[in-house]
Amino acid sequence: MRYDVAGWVLVAAAGATVLLLVVITAVRASTIVANRRHERERSEVLPLLLEITDGADVPLPGDRRAARALGTSAAALVHKVRGADRADLAGWLRRNGFREEALRGLRARRPARRAAAAELYLALDDDPGPVLPLLSDTHARVRATVVRALGEAGAVTAIPAIVEAAVAPRGVSTSTAAMAVVQAGPSSASAFGPVWDSADPRARRLAADVAGHLGLADARPHLERALRSEDQTLRTRAAVALGRVGSPLSVGALETALVGVVRGSVEERAILDALAALDSPREAR
Amino acid sequence: MTVLESVVWWTTAVLVVYYLAYNVLYILLVARAGRAITSELAWPATLTRDLTFANPLSPGVSVLVPAHNEEVGILAAVTALLDLRYPTVEIVVVDDGSSDRTAQILTDAFAMTDVDLTTDDRVEQEGATFATLRSRSHPGLVLVRKASVGRRSDAINAALRVATQELVCMIDADSLLESDALLHVVQPFIDDDRVVAAGGVVLPSNGSRVHRGRIVSTRIPRNLVVRTQVLEYLRAFLVGRSGWSSMNGLLIISGAFGLFRREIVVELGGLDPTSLAEDADLVVGIHRMMRDRGEDFRVVFQPEPVCWTEVPATLDVLAKQRKRWSQGLGELLWKYRKMIGNPRYRTLGVLTLPYFVLFEFIGPFIEVAGLAIVVTGFLSGTLPWQMAAMYAGASVLLAALGSLAAVLVEEVSFSRYPRRRDVLSLVTTALLEPFWFHFLHSWWRAVGMVRALRGADSGWGVMTRAGHDEE
Structure with a gap:
């Protein structure tokens, strides 16, 4: 009996070790493949992004993967640039249906998707109304992301809602709210x-x-x-x-x-x- | 059944139950850690850190750097700290009685001049301060020169007394922080008013290339002693601390990289100058104070921010370090013995502390005693060699499994070691470790625990630094 137990433990441990080794190898291989794909997509997308920020109306690529890569990169970049570049990128994203996609994303099941959609929507539209319901989202991180995005978008009209979120039982921290209001930069106490x-x-x-x-x-x-x-x-x-x-x-x-x-x-x-x-x-x- | 046979049989049975319990708990920790990290990675890179960086209301951070004979790495460390991507950073270096050129190097490089600083007397300091200096070129850089009493905690307390920012970040003099590390680790304090302490991942920097105090290329070193420590750190941080943090039962925030609300640390009176495990002592002290006050709080661990630190490259230095750590843990468990098993202290009281007593404090003694009895049983013929071999094989594989799980978590999440040979190196180290390091480490831990029980004295460890390859 004691031999049986020892044998089972040995076999289980050996099996688990082999399994882990296989998984580690597979993860490394898939990481290498994914990195190569990202590099390739980046090299394809970069010239197009430069054209968009130069004001060109670049058509969305016909290939679905290329279109997604360009859209994702443009959506990420729109938060990082300012002035005319930002306006050009936002205009391109709006013309290619990303505002509507962001609006749909506000109702997504995954919290991370809702948060990203709120950020994108606020970069493309001046009306913060559609994202305000997310200030009472069930996920704390979504609420915090929305508050920050409202601040970043300069949504002064949303300031009372941001302050309200800071004191709500299921809201955001006072630091997050205060930083967002400062970021929004109201010029008047009103x-x-x-x-x-x-x-x-x-x-x-x-x-x-x-x-x-x-x-x-x-x-x-x-x-x-x-x-x-x-x-x-x-x-x-x-x-x-x-x-x-x-x-x-x-x-x-x-x-x-x-x-x-x-x-x-x-x-x-x-x-x-x-x-x-x-x-x-x-x-x- | 003879007496010897009975002893061998019962010892084997106890060992099996003990290791079974340990491995079940470890699997639970891996599962919790994996879930926490996967959930974190599911979030895309959002605006958060950029906005924190740009916001004037972001809480300021005082980085406290205790230095004792750190002439090899102090310049690179301070240069990297000055380049940190964070809006408001104050750097307080404490030269704790160095006999080398630590202070002189800083004075020359950053034009330090004497200045009077306001001190917070709520924190006590043993070794007298004999000079305070501020940099003319970088006004946020302060140097405190004090007499050493042989304890890192006293140096940290000296820094804490003059720190002025809302948050304090405790690091070691050889710690090299990623440029965004503070932005990452401050974020929990902004997102949640209840957060009082946060820790980040610490990894060995040996073998990596450095440029202006910043790691530019990571690689697993050839030295087996260092390689084994890389594995240990991955296990401890990615699995252990992520897992405990997900249950709000984190016992240790590494002294090499931890962030705290200054007021909370000051209310505790700073670090315990008598403790050898001052980092863990601070965290457990915070848990006790906050629970006793009935205040809601959180101690969190951020798996992404990385602090790189030079680890011992020889067995001799490593042995001294581990004995000291082990002694510190033993003293800590004795100091907070009333919290052990006490449900008032929630996860820390009923799970984390009992775990550390059973598997960290008693563990080395059980391993050493168990090994001796199993060998005796094997030599006397009371333990059949087939069974001894099977249990030995299972023990080796289970130990390797723990390390491989940590390697997998690292590969799935951050993949910080890009070369294929690095992964291979980690895997082979994981398979080799149970055959040599495990026994040595158990012995060192046992010695440290005995020192703790005897109340032996111990001071700053002597760490010979080789520095880094500069690019």
Whole structure:
């Protein structure tokens, strides 16, 4: 019996070893073949991409594999270039049906496909509407990708939705949302819309952080109102943001906020720093 | 049945059960790791890293570099760090009582001048700092010169005290990071507010070609000692850490490349200066602190970012390193013994720590004792040679299987060794390893564990570096 067990273990281990060796060999062989194919496709696609970015209306190749290779490369490149090159690539992708393909991809079963489709769609269309439902996608990575892509596309109208996603139970991290809003680059505090009146202080904190970082002067009334919030973190962030915005008109609101603040607290430090930034320094009490 | 026969029989039975349990757990880890990596690779290259690089809100990173007699590699290492593709990087090099030209090389190359730095006194430091310098050519580069107390952790703490960025990246002085490594390993902190620590893959750099501190061509070296370590690192990182991370039960983030939220490390008081396994000690300490506070958190492992490090090329140096690591692990398990098997600490308490006790701490003793008894049984005729041969054959094949599984994961995922002969070399090393390295390693681990039990003293390891081939 003991011989049987030892024998079975030996045979199973030997079989598994041989199997693994065969699989490793097969994987290496397929990697070599795939790499060669990619190289070949790349050399075929590169001149066509250069023609497209030069403004030529290159027809989609008749061969399905070549067409897919060109489309995939153009879709990847459209995110990496700027200006006229990007406009030419986006125009070519739109003319060849990639916008519609991206729209279909937003409903794909595979999360990675939905995310890639959202990125591509936002590179080809100014209206972020069709991708906004993905902000509550079941897959966290899809939600994060969509938020980033909205930021990269400069979708200022989507900012309230991005902030909302940052405070939703199934949303995105505050860092992701804040970075996306900064990337979107709103020029006015009005881009945050209803966020300034949100009942959730986390949403207003994010708006205060970003407005301060971007130095949005018209955010001042919202930030001064936030100094009177019941949420200490929001009050602290608002003080920091007012310091960054740098309007001397905020000195009065900051001095009023300083009156009731706990001595030695982070909030007091933030207000004192903000006053110092506004050329109105006060001594710590 | 005689007494000797009974001892041999029961020992064999215990060994069979023990190895069966080990291999079942290992297969589970391979499966988890394979699934985690495959799922990661299913995602196409998206905009994520480009946007992180371009965004002014990306968290800053202080890279902490403890250096003790590192004159051979320090210049290449710092040059590579200065070229990292990341928006906000501060580099804090700590010259920990070097007797060679480590500090002088940096001072000359980067125009370092004396400067006063603000220190965070929440982190204690034993060896006194006698100079702090900042580079005139690269203002983000700081050098701290301090007296050595013989512990890497004290050097890291000295760096931590002056680090100013939100995240701290701990590496070794000979670590060479891929240019995008920080972008990769920072991403989990951006994507998930709960992430407090992240580690990346570390692989041996011996035999590879380097240009301006960056690996430009990877190859498996001819030296069997180094080749075997490549295999070990693939096993440990691609299988072990990916697998444990997928269950949020990661015990170790390598000291050669790990990223942490600075505030969390500072709240812990920095690294334990008495620990020889300060990297694992930090991670387990974080697990304990966060669970005791009832806070949700994650410690993650990123399989893609790579840090290359020079590993020992001789058995003598390797033996010292492994004994020290093993001693450190033994001390760590004793320090955190109350967490072992404690469901309060979730996966780490009920799975990872018991695994390390059973297979890392006790393992070497069982192997050495088991081998002695099996040999005795074989020589005395109480263990039939056919059975001894079958079990020996099965043990060798099972050990090789673990390594081959790691090679397969590497081939399927990243294929970082492009030459065909490299794969062949890894496969032959995997088949050879159980015949020689396995026994040596078990012995070194056993010695380290005995030192841990005796509470022996141990300091910085002496690592003779050969440097790299420059292109």
